[in-house]
Amino acid sequence: MTLQYQKLVEVYEKIGSTASRLQKQDIIAEFLSEIQQTDPEATYDVTLLLQGKIFPPWSEKEIGISTQLIIKALSKLSGTNTKKLEDKLAQIGDLGELTEDVVANNKQQTFFQIPLSVRKVITTLQRTEEFTGSKSQNKKLNQIIELYTSASSLEAKYITRTITERLRIGVGEGTLVDAIAQAYNINKEVIDRAYMLSNDLGEVARRAMQSEELVKELTITPGKPIKPMLAQLSPGIKDSIEELGNVIAETKYDGIRIQIHHTNNETKLFTRRLENVTEALPEIVEYIDIAMPDVDYIIEGEIIATRDGKPISFQHILQRVKRKHDIDKMRNKVPLKLFTFDILYYEKPIAELPLIERRELLEEVITTTDHVNLSTMCVVNPETYQEAEKLFEWSIETNHEGIMLKNADSPYSPGKRGKNMLKYKPVRETLDCVITGATYGKGKRAKFFGSYQLSLYDPETQTYKTLVHAATGMDDEMLESLTKRMEKLVIQQDELNVKIKPEVILEVAFSEIVESSEYETGYSLRFPAIKSVRDDLRLDEVDTTDKLKQIMQIATKE
Ligand SMILES: Nc1ncnc2c1ncn2[C@@H]1O[C@H](COP(=O)(O)OP(=O)(O)OP(=O)(O)O)[C@@H](O)[C@H]1O
Structure with a gap:
């Protein structure tokens, strides 16, 4: 017996009326078991439609019906102009409910209707994808009008929600996987694995209905994209x-x-x-x-x-x-x-x-x-x-x-x-630190400062406090020009190490903030990398130890 769309709509309504995930799962499992007896062929379509989809996720096909086109269809159906319908939509906020309303009040509705089947709904919607060219919008329009005229107002609501891919019944993939496992009495892990590899829940359900072995045979197939790890x-x-x-x-x-x-x-x-x-x-x-x-x-x-x-x-x-x-x-x-x-x-x-x-x-x-x-x-x-x-x-x-x-x-x-x-990866935030010291490099970098001591401003003591030595992130050109500038600011020299008058600000990226007794702030940066020279900042814009603590808090929350 061909599964009527109305049956599925009843299931949508039941699922939508409970907030309990377990109850949703029970309702779906029961429905799948029922159609296994009455119309097993409908299992694939039903699984898709329960996800609010008409094509499987790996398919490149798209329905291509816009909100505007639905409004146009409703306008034709009811004789109301599109502007009025748009205003009403703004009031209601849900195109599905607007459709329900319009179809319920549609005077032209015929008294004798052939009930819509699940197959008819899905094939009609799938067909709209095939229309291309100049007349395609009109052809699509006619198809949806045809569906709306054969539908009850409640059915029409869900047809619209299917087109817009927003069912609003609160069913996620996880619930569906559990429901399929429950309906056909197969271990959830087996269902989950098959779904992960095939990305096709309809196919998983269709096989699960027949045997666990068939589910286990499902695997990845070139040509069908799978969700990335x-x-x-x-x-x-x-x-x-x-x-x-x-x-x-x-x-x-x-x-x-x-x-x-x-x-x-x-x-x-x-x-x-x-x-x-x-x-x-x-x-x-x-x-x-x-x-x-x-x-x-x-x-x-x-x-x-x-x-x-x-x-x-x-x-x-x-x-x-x-x-x-x-x-x-x-x-x-x-x-x-x-x-x-x-x-x-x-x-x-x-x-x-x-x-x-x-x-x-x-x-x-x-x-x-x-x-x-x-x-x-x-x-x-x-x-x-x-x-x-x-x-x-x-x-x-x-x-x-x-x-x-x-x-x-x-x-x-x-x-x-x-x-x-x-x-x-490095913390997204960077710190603008002032250079307070430097060390000459070795080998071919012996003429330049290879590493810079960087400090933050401490508002409490109104001094700069050391935070880290940064050596990476600079190319030779940057090393050379910075050294030239810094040599003029040297206050004190002790072999390779120099103290520098705080004047130049560097933006530094890093991967973590760690506690450290080596530096005056009490903290240091892991993997510091110099990003840029911030000549656009004034000295009173050097980041503070408070900012450092803020970043630490954000990083631990992330
Ligand atoms: N060698 C690599 N191996 C795996 N993924 C990589 C590699 N290099 C870059 N990537 C990218 O990193 C992403 C992994 O991070 P994640 O899965 O969290 O994605 P995301 O949410 O986009 O996060 P992010 O913004 O950090 O990329 C991958 O999706 C991929 O695009």
Whole structure:
């Protein structure tokens, strides 16, 4: 028996009327069990519609019906002008309820109606995506009017909410996963894993209805993007490595994450939000096609924008991804580089292999070029954690964002923000410190001050108090010009160390504030890096020890 849309609408209403997650889960599980008996074919559609979607998440299709078009449809249906409807919408605040209202008062409603089926609703809405060209808006309009005229007012409300992808019934993916597990009596972890790898809850439910074995066979497929594994914040390099054990530490690049799928001789690029950006970044496709063999694969990496070979702000690459025209022009203006760091499929699914094995395979199969690199990395453990610290310093010095610390023995967990992948980066805030001392460098830097003693202003004692020695972040040019300026301000010299009259302000970035008895403030900065000379600031604008404490508080809350 074909499942009526009205049945689903009743379920929406029931779910929406309870705030209890468990009750929502029960209602869905019961409904899924019921349709398993009455109309098993509807399971896929129902699972999609319960997520407020008409296409699965991996699909590139989009419904493409705007609020304006819905209002136009309602206007045609009711004979009310669009302006009046817009005003009413502003009052009610929900397009779904406005639709319900309009359809309920629609005088032209026919008395005898063929009830709408779930299949009819979803196929009609899916079809609207296929209309292109000049008449497409009209065709879409006719399709939704047709649906509204066959719907009850309550059904119409949910049709609108489905179009706008805002069901407002408070069901998240987690509840659906639990409900599917409950309905078909399969372990939740099995359902969750299949969903993570396939990114297709409808397919998971359809298989779960038949057997657990079929669910277990679900896996990642090149061509269907999966949700990326996400990172938590690391509280400190040493602590995190102690907790994780075997760790791959990698440079964290400041660009956009890209999932590259290759199947049937075709390469596709997806963002972390699973948008297909293949056309916006044609050179990446060219680069990767040279770097990888023509087999089915999924690899992950970060694309960064460069100028003179050096990384530049992430904003530049965003411009590229959003671009629809003049792509060739932009290609020369904003050259791109890809840093690959993971491989999830190579002739077969490998996402569940330990990271270290995936990395080894990636290194084996990829041919690096000027444009396609492997992320810079080192393998460390609690005894060798300092290597990760060095990598961090190097990454910051070379204008990257920080480092990632990844459990070398862990599988890839799509969509999860777990403990197996951590990010460590400098605190976003910087401090404007005054130079109160300096030390001459060694070797080829012997003529210059290689490190600067930086201080903050202490309002209580009205003096400058020392905070840190900073040596990184300066190129030779900056070293030379700063030394020239500083030598004129030397108050006292003791071998290589000099005291300097407070006058020049440096902006310094860092990764953490730590307690320290070595400096007068009682604190110091981990991994300080000089960002700029702040000649635009006056001496009374040097940051204070109070600001330092504020930043510490914010950092601990984050
Ligand atoms: N070597 C790398 N390995 C993994 N991710 C990397 C790497 N280099 C850069 N990244 C980027 O760092 C992100 C990891 O941080 P997270 O998952 O928290 O994303 P986010 O919320 O965008 O945070 P952030 O703003 O810190 O990037 C990845 O999504 C990816 O874009």
